[in-house]
Amino acid sequence: NLFSSLNSNLYIKNTYIKNADKIVYTSDLDHFGWDLIEEYYACDNESGQNLINGSNHTNNELTLNADITENQVPTQQDQQQKHTWDNDTFVSIEDRDKANFVNVKDAVKMSSNSGPGAASGDAVTDDTEKLQWAIDHFEMVFIPRGRFIINKPLVLRANTQLFGSGKVFSIIRAGKNWDYSAGKVMLKTVEDANGTATFSFLMLETDFRDNKDLTRLEWHLGENSLVKDITVGIELKTGQQTFSQYHNMFEISGSTAGGKFYGLHGENTFISGITGHPDYRHVLVSGTRQPLKMYGVNAERAFSEGQMEIIDCKNVDVYYLKSEAGFGGIGGTAMEANVALTVRESENVHLYAYSGVTELHNGMGAVEFYDCENVSAANMVKANTSGSNAGWNYVKEVYNGTTYKIPAFKQVAFFKRNSTLQSVSKIEKKGAFSVYPNPGDGLFNIRNEAMTPFFSVQIRDLSGALVFNKSFSDTLVQIDIRDLSDGVFLLGIGDEMTKVVKFTNN
Numbered sequence: 001n002l003f004s005s006l007n008s009n010l011y012i013k014n015t016y017i018k019n020a021d022k023i024v025y026t027s028d029l030d031h032f033g034w035d036l037i038e039e040y041y042a043c044d045n046e047s048g049q050n051l052i053n054g055s056n057h058t059n060n061e062l063t064l065n066a067d068i069t070e071n072q073v074p075t076q077q078d079q080q081q082k083h084t085w086d087n088d089t090f091v092s093i094e095d096r097d098k099a100n101f102v103n104v105k106d107a108v109k110m111s112s113n114s115g116p117g118a119a120s121g122d123a124v125t126d127d128t129e130k131l132q133w134a135i136d137h138f139e140m141v142f143i144p145r146g147r148f149i150i151n152k153p154l155v156l157r158a159n160t161q162l163f164g165s166g167k168v169f170s171i172i173r174a175g176k177n178w179d180y181s182a183g184k185v186m187l188k189t190v191e192d193a194n195g196t197a198t199f200s201f202l203m204l205e206t207d208f209r210d211n212k213d214l215t216r217l218e219w220h221l222g223e224n225s226l227v228k229d230i231t232v233g234i235e236l237k238t239g240q241q242t243f244s245q246y247h248n249m250f251e252i253s254g255s256t257a258g259g260k261f262y263g264l265h266g267e268n269t270f271i272s273g274i275t276g277h278p279d280y281r282h283v284l285v286s287g288t289r290q291p292l293k294m295y296g297v298n299a300e301r302a303f304s305e306g307q308m309e310i311i312d313c314k315n316v317d318v319y320y321l322k323s324e325a326g327f328g329g330i331g332g333t334a335m336e337a338n339v340a341l342t343v344r345e346s347e348n349v350h351l352y353a354y355s356g357v358t359e360l361h362n363g364m365g366a367v368e369f370y371d372c373e374n375v376s377a378a379n380m381v382k383a384n385t386s387g388s389n390a391g392w393n394y395v396k397e398v399y400n401g402t403t404y405k406i407p408a409f410k411q412v413a414f415f416k417r418n419s420t421l422q423s424v425s426k427i428e429k430k431g432a433f434s435v436y437p438n439p440g441d442g443l444f445n446i447r448n449e450a451m452t453p454f455f456s457v458q459i460r461d462l463s464g465a466l467v468f469n470k471s472f473s474d475t476l477v478q479i480d481i482r483d484l485s486d487g488v489f490l491l492g493i494g495d496e497m498t499k500v501v502k503f504t505n506n
Helices: 076-081 107-114 128-137
Strands: 010-018 034-042 048-052 055-057 061-068 101-103 122-126 140-143 146-150 154-156 161-164 170-174 185-189 198-207 215-219 226-235 248-253 259-262 265-267 281-286 292-300 306-311 314-322 339-344 347-355 365-370 373-380 393-399 402-407 411-417 428-430 433-436 443-448 455-461 466-472 476-480 487-493 496-502
Touching: 010 373, 010 411, 034 411, 048 402, 061 496, 101 107, 107 128, 128 140, 128 146, 128 154, 170 185, 185 198, 198 215, 215 226, 226 265, 281 292, 292 306, 292 339, 314 339, 339 347, 347 365, 365 373, 373 393, 393 411, 433 496, 455 476, 466 476
Parallel strands: 048 411, 101 140, 122 146, 140 161, 146 170, 154 185, 161 198, 170 198, 185 215, 198 226, 215 248, 226 259, 248 281, 259 292, 265 292, 281 306, 292 314, 306 339, 314 347, 339 365, 347 373, 365 393
Antiparallel strands: 010 034, 034 061, 048 055, 373 411, 393 402, 428 433, 433 443, 443 476, 455 466, 455 487, 487 496
16 A cells, blocks of 8 residues: 555655555555556645645645556656756767867867867966857867866857866856956856757856856756756955845746756855845746756855746746745854745746745745746745744745735645646546546536536446446536445546546545
8 A cells, every 4th residue: 555644744746656556545446557646745734734726724635547558657767867867968078089079178179270279277367268169169068177267258059068077176267357248147058949058067156356246157048958066166255245236146048948957056155245136046047938947956045035036937847945045043144034936927837845944034935926827836844943933934825916825833745826726636627528526535526518418427447347327417416426435436428538536535
């Protein structure tokens, strides 16, 4: 039996199960076949809370597809490829013998085709022209150990593979003579939804005595692009404070933007001035339409009004956000409270897990949603158990002028906003008829969307045995199979067929 007894919050999505006797509160299943848990959320009645379309409750909900055949189940490799990269094509130093590979310190290759010669990486010489020439003439560009000074933005092509030897060894640093007329971004990409560029194993560094307001990375490539193991470096004398002009650490923007991002790290401890502009964000995602997956985002300790923000976006998944967003003396420094993640006017945005030192002012939310559709957040907890839970919220949602909240004295089991749902449970809609709530306790509503004068409802168990057969002549009817054992049944109306799950949630 799987998940039949739980004393904690749990969220599962698109998970294939084989040979299960029972899943949560379902009855007997096909013990030798596959089932798909499309969505399941379990809530600890004492500490957890769900907020589904503005309604608070502690119910457990299951959406199950029990009709999965062997050939419908993705391979393990296919499942992994949804979240990781292809090791066969991911560029590394092992590709150095290929014609389209260049080490920027290779004097021979860097001098070919009237090139400018090798970059120095000595932390003094301006290497801007040499790095950009390498990017323009080679697909695979390796930045070896060293500190490479640039004084205007580097622009990646759609297929550039730019990588270093390690994010603390290979460093691209903004110089003292930065050309602000060329832009305020250290590294950016062209706009191409089909771009396949990668950017990995490097540090982007600034000295805020010289460069107070440079965005480190601006990304405009699509779902096939990748950013991995990039960090930021900041050199600032102890105690020196500067009031920042507007900029961000990482920006992913525009309708062509998307891709996979691993381990974005935005943390500026003890240096409030560089993050002090109210609109500064460690991570800003705006206007994207390509699928975007972000893994292990660390956005914390900024002194702005928020750490991370998603605005006017579609199709964004954040797999774990860690943030220290409190005012309770984080790291020994008094900090102003701010929102860890704000999502505004967006669609199909999902946060899977949040934690961090969090203690906010009254009415604030660690994660806030404003007028969004098909958004969710699952499994949110804070790390500082001694901090106060009074007054603030884990989730704050403003939808059509009304505010909804999950307070901080509860843990977030699951938050979801999807106005197309007619009930908390999933509605199986098949053409001219809809059935809800599904799953349910055996009392199901059937809406006759096509206004058919007469229709018959037949229900069979998974062995094919007929367990219910009745005719109706109304637009909305109710059937009662509460006397049957819990399980998955096939409900037929004319030529239409759907699955219903009957359970008793004790």
